[in-house]
Amino acid sequence: MKDETLLMLPGPVPIPERVRAAMARQAINHRGAEFGDAYADIVRVLKQLFGTSGTPLVISGSGTAGMEAAVANFGKGRKMAHLINGKFGERMYMIGQRYASETRPIESEWGTPLDLERLTAVLEEGCEVVTMVHNETSAGILNPGAAIGKICREYDALFIMDGVTSIGGDTFRADEWGVDVAVVGSQKCLAAPAGLAAVAVSDRAWERAVENPPYYLDLPSYRKNAAKDPMETPYTPAVPLFLALREACLIIEEEGTEKRIARHHKMAHAVRKAVEAWGVGMFPRTDDLHQYSNTVTAACIPKNSNDKEFRGIVKKFSIQIAGGQDHLKDKIFRIGHMGAVSAPELLATIAATEFAIHKTGHTVNESGVMAAAEVLG
Numbered sequence: 001m002k003d004e005t006l007l008m009l010p011g012p013v014p015i016p017e018r019v020r021a022a023m024a025r026q027a028i029n030h031r032g033a034e035f036g037d038a039y040a041d042i043v044r045v046l047k048q049l050f051g052t053s054g055t056p057l058v059i060s061g062s063g064t065a066g067m068e069a070a071v072a073n074f075g076k077g078r079k080m081a082h083l084i085n086g087k088f089g090e091r092m093y094m095i096g097q098r099y100a101s102e103t104r105p106i107e108s109e110w111g112t113p114l115d116l117e118r119l120t121a122v123l124e125e126g127c128e129v130v131t132m133v134h135n136e137t138s139a140g141i142l143n144p145g146a147a148i149g150k151i152c153r154e155y156d157a158l159f160i161m162d163g164v165t166s167i168g169g170d171t172f173r174a175d176e177w178g179v180d181v182a183v184v185g186s187q188k189c190l191a192a193p194a195g196l197a198a199v200a201v202s203d204r205a206w207e208r209a210v211e212n213p214p215y216y217l218d219l220p221s222y223r224k225n226a227a228k229d230p231m232e233t234p235y236t237p238a239v240p241l242f243l244a245l246r247e248a249c250l251i252i253e254e255e256g257t258e259k260r261i262a263r264h265h266k267m268a269h270a271v272r273k274a275v276e277a278w279g280v281g282m283f284p285r286t287d288d289l290h291q292y293s294n295t296v297t298a299a300c301i302p303k304n305s306n307d308k309e310f311r312g313i314v315k316k317f318s319i320q321i322a323g324g325q326d327h328l329k330d331k332i333f334r335i336g337h338m339g340a341v342s343a344p345e346l347l348a349t350i351a352a353t354e355f356a357i358h359k360t361g362h363t364v365n366e367s368g369v370m371a372a373a374e375v376l377g
């Protein structure tokens, strides 16, 4: 019997055996060729996933460390605007409040489209830096990278984008979209252990780096050290995690970026078909620019049930799905389908979820398992 729980969460996600094995080893010097080679492999693959010709810099810290590095190095002492339609958009705003001279939250209900008109108005007032979460994990909505990038360029504002749950799982084109600072975390679509973040910075943003960055998250210093041969980081990095991330990146390279994204789209399509069959309702409200996430699906918990009961039933099968955060607790459930997942894990998850829907008294329109199987088979 397998003694592991299947994590179908929007991070952390299951870690492939090869990746786990890569970090179980003797210490190495982080100022030497072996470490430098691992960092170089990571950068080669991440450049593809970020869609940038720049060098993604790897920080020892979770995704939030990457968000804070972005805001602290490019927003400190400046007027910042924060697009918000979920928990991580709010987090960017809270980080902005620690560093910016002024902050303008541009709030929409969680899981509903961002307010582009209000963004334009705020930029007219002279905001210099804009933050957005590409894939808002808390609500399962994919926000428009290219459209917001275009608006930021029109007003010559720097554009910081949290790509933590899109980079490596969905299309991301930092250079083409005009993203000045993009952030990813290791434990989401990359299927690596938690604890590393990577930040890619445009040339335009480097020219505008603040004079007094924080000491530990000093990105110009990360840049200088990454330019060395062999590549280095300013201080001792989480070496085992770098070795694991390198292996995760090699797996991604073997699969190929396009194929990986197509696989994520197919998984998302299957889950959405299941939700449709169940008739419980998708949570996000989409429009021409805002789409359902391709890495995490948020749907409504049947009205007569609650989070504990609902997810408790799924958990009986050693499968963990996510609930709603903050005010969405007891309202939604979220199925993560990012990283290394494929049909076996997804079908088991959908079957367990369908059982929970039945057990909590909702009569499904059709079998979600059947609907998903049609897509996956």
Ligand SMILES: *Cc1c(COP(=O)(O)O)cnc(C)c1O
Pocket (backbone or CB within 6 Å): 010, 011, 062, 063, 064, 065, 088, 133, 135, 136, 137, 138, 162, 164, 165, 185, 188
């Ligand atoms: C998970 C996540 C983060 C980072 O969270 P950490 O717990 O610090 O890794 C940031 N943004 C989004 C959209 C996320 O899903």
